[in-house]
Amino acid sequence: MQDSQTSDTTQKTIEETIVSGILSARIRPGTRLSENQLASLFGVSRTRVREAMMRLETRGIVHVSPRRGWFVVEPSAEEAIAVYEARRIIEAGLLRSMRVLTDAGREALDAHLNEERSAIAAGDRQRLTYLMGDFHIRIAELSGNAIIVDILRDLTARTILISMLYQSEFHAAQSHDGHCRIFQAMQAGDFGRAAELAVEHLDEVEMGLDLTARPDPLSELRSSLSLPSRTVSPTDRPKNHKLQRSN
Amino acid sequence: MQDSQTSDTTQKTIEETIVSGILSARIRPGTRLSENQLASLFGVSRTRVREAMMRLETRGIVHVSPRRGWFVVEPSAEEAIAVYEARRIIEAGLLRSMRVLTDAGREALDAHLNEERSAIAAGDRQRLTYLMGDFHIRIAELSGNAIIVDILRDLTARTILISMLYQSEFHAAQSHDGHCRIFQAMQAGDFGRAAELAVEHLDEVEMGLDLTARPDPLSELRSSLSLPSRTVSPTDRPKNHKLQRSN
DNA sequence: CTTTGCTGTCTTGTATGCAAGATAGCCAGA
DNA sequence: TCTGGCTATCTTGCATACAAGACAGCAAAG
16 A cells, blocks of 8 residues: 555546546446555545545445445446436437537547547447447537536446446447437537437437346345345455455 | 534535535535535545545545635636536426326425425525535435436535526525426326426526626636646635644 | 725644454464 | 354544635725
């Protein structure tokens, strides 16, 4: 636990580092976030790490198990469904509220879709994950409404965590097509249609999940015993405390 | 600064106390929230107060001016507009996503509207403020989506702060009528219409604001000097430090 | 009377220290 | 071999101590 490379990064950076790590699928659900490790990693005391964790917790991105540790959330199947539903509600409402697509907006989306295409061509899966989520954030940015942007960013982060848990295979091309269709409707000025397409698109992605799968392998037992809910799946829990310290 | 009545309230209570204080219009925008005062009021140390403040800050309800203090936010005119826009987007999307109004839902809304009526009859303005905001939260609860409920609760809190700053008079009867119309459309199963009515309703309320009014009397000077943004309007800033301590 | 600088006291910012729960691994006993 | 309990050591929870900025009020100079 010697001190490390980084230094006086100013407060919000811990938060943003973690969120962007999730958005680009570099941080997996269930990852342990030790206060001490983060503290030495960022060159600050536990206090500031803790503050960042609290903030992330209210954003639904991180979760604390009392006296055991902080973990990146592992959304349950129910939570996954709720996240997709919330996104459908907000994104459809957002698109329907739009009246015009400005030139700048058209160019931004066009550039984004090109990036998607080149990432698909390059087979860069991590970048692709990031771009697929970012498309929706870009649309929110068109509205110029910072509140909506923030909400959708957090929901997108949770969506990516959900994908990492439940998505067996990644239909990037299909998602890209969905994005293109939405863009076309927007260009045509038909925002009602764009909203419908966005809902369909989110439905498609949600259908691509296997929500009976991975996490909480004890769920059957748990529910048959009618125990409260869930903590952290033992899968990602470190087995050996001593090894923890090694980085 | 002696200790006080309250005791081992468990963490989230500080947060919820403040939010519900805002929702019922008992806490005004710009109110100073001293860490020390809250700490002794809740019988905890500053640490936990601070954590609550951080959480409230990420929820957009509280704001810190470095080394000066925590304050309940005083939304600027631009922020006020953004809040209403966000609400229109989300509430319209929410209503449009609904397919049926359950019996339980119908009864809940009906009971709520009756409460509105009796508060109007009684002229209980504080209760009325609470109910007028709560109607929209009730609708969100019908969806059963906790994410949407949380988002709308926070936006409603901000809306109430906005009202306290910019709303000269309170058209309770008009708002109540709007709520009734939305309810009727929902009962008729016409959720598209309900969404339209919700947007109109929010527009109406927003129009009732005088956004050129109250806060940040220095805004003209500030913008002509092109200074960053805003901190706390001097109006609500306490003049005398000594008096602070008295409760 | 106005202005300018000083100083005491308030505030938050941050680190640290100690308490206490939870877990892993060991060891003894069956 | 398996079971049960003990203990060492990890973790977070929470309070406290100290650093440092901001402001109000006063006093002195113009």
